[in-house]
Amino acid sequence: MTQSIVVQVGQCGNQIGCRFWDLALREHATVNKHGTYDESLSSFFRNVDSRFDDPANIPLDRGTGKIKSLKARAVLVDMEEGVVSEMMKGPLREVFDFKQLLTDVSGAGNNWAVGHKMYGSQYREHLSDIIRRAAEFCDCLQCFFILHSMGGGTGSGVGTFILNLLEDEYPDVYRFVTAVYPSVDDDVITSPYNSVLAMRELTEKADCVLPIENQALVSLVNKINQAIPPTKTGKRMYSSVGGDVKAGSAITASDGSVVKPANEKPFDTMNNIVANLLLNMTSSARFEGSLNVDLNEITMNLVPFPRLHYLVSSQSPLFTLSDVSLPPRRLDQMFSDAFSKDYQLLKTDPKHSLYLACALMVRGNVEVSDVRRNIERLKPNLKFIHWNTEGWKTGLCSVPPVGQSYSLLTLANNTCIHNNFTELKDRFVKLYKRKAHVHHYTHVDGMEMSDFAQSLESLNSIIQEYSDLEKQMFNPPLPEPRLQVVT
Known part of the structure; x- marks a missing residue:
């Protein structure tokens, strides 16, 4: 079984990462009823005995042993300590290894150069040590997931510095980047500088980049909220990802309540959408399926040219993991939605551009024949490049998201991104x-x-x-x- 390490950088990267680990634990809890440390858990978590000071000396009892204490295969980095400190005091504090985090107090001042040139050089050895510590707990390290924003200083600067570090020290390990791009009306005036300076590093050093736009996330959140019918009192009921929450739902708001709390952070809903993207993309690495997609197959099948590794993503339903009281989408409608511009995590419409390749990552009780039928139905409206007209990659994971019968994530290498x-x-x-x-x-x-x-x-x-x-x-x-x- 292979393992992956998630590197969370900056405020945005750490908030998305926190949601990913929370939702991943809930997914595993619905499947792993007996509390066993199995292969699926080992892909993103390690099992430690908290009675010992140094868990590195404790042998991992995988497949038969009970869960002692799970630690996320995560590295937390931020040049402002606020978000990481909040996480280390929150409900997931026991999941993170305090020896695999790095914070400063002054921040990078929304300046790529401060993050990349100054803090990168200053903390290079420390970053190398905490990443090496996380890597040494892996039997077969396959992939690094780097989560960061592009508009600020720490995410763009330190995030891309770490990307360079990983290429130098782990050249054979895949580097996936989830990069959140700023909106046109972003309040950081220098965000275009930070984004373009960071993009040069992503183009040269990453194996695969999933660009996500804040503008698109805001539109998706609005779409979710508009679809939620009001209650008899005229008020809407929310979970942390938006939705009309069922009574007794296991998925609640971030403070454990059902009604959306007044102190709910404005980006929580957006972060959940990105966290669900990561959950769906890694589902084959975490659970069994009749047609699992290995992470290296994503780059192998979707990146025909090394530099053109930017993938346009969409997912359906939008209500994944919110346990909303809305009728489930019909299977065929789910496929139609995923190719609609309204479900893209970028403000774009890939239907009007050229597909170089496309992956369909399906979760739940879906047959290969269902996927093939929908591919044949959609193909006439999609234009694939002439040398890859059958450029579809399909993945089937048997475990659906919590609260859903099935879900679909599409990853497309499409020229619309220009x-x-x-x-x-x-x-x-x-x-x-x-x-x-x-x-x-x-x-x-x-x-x-x-x-x-x-x-x-x-x-x-x-x-x-x-x-x-x-x-x-x-x-x-x-x-x-x-x-x-x-x-």
């Missing part, structure tokens, strides 16, 4: 042509003006490569002439 990157580039150029706020970056040791130019050039090249491929949708290359043999 539109999102072009919009980001335009916001970057608007600032950069006036050299606005550049001095805040160049005063950091190791940061040069050339970093801006090279990052913009890298982004332009990605936009161009996706755009050139999209042109083949309208002007496919002519087939090679067949040679006639004259006898």
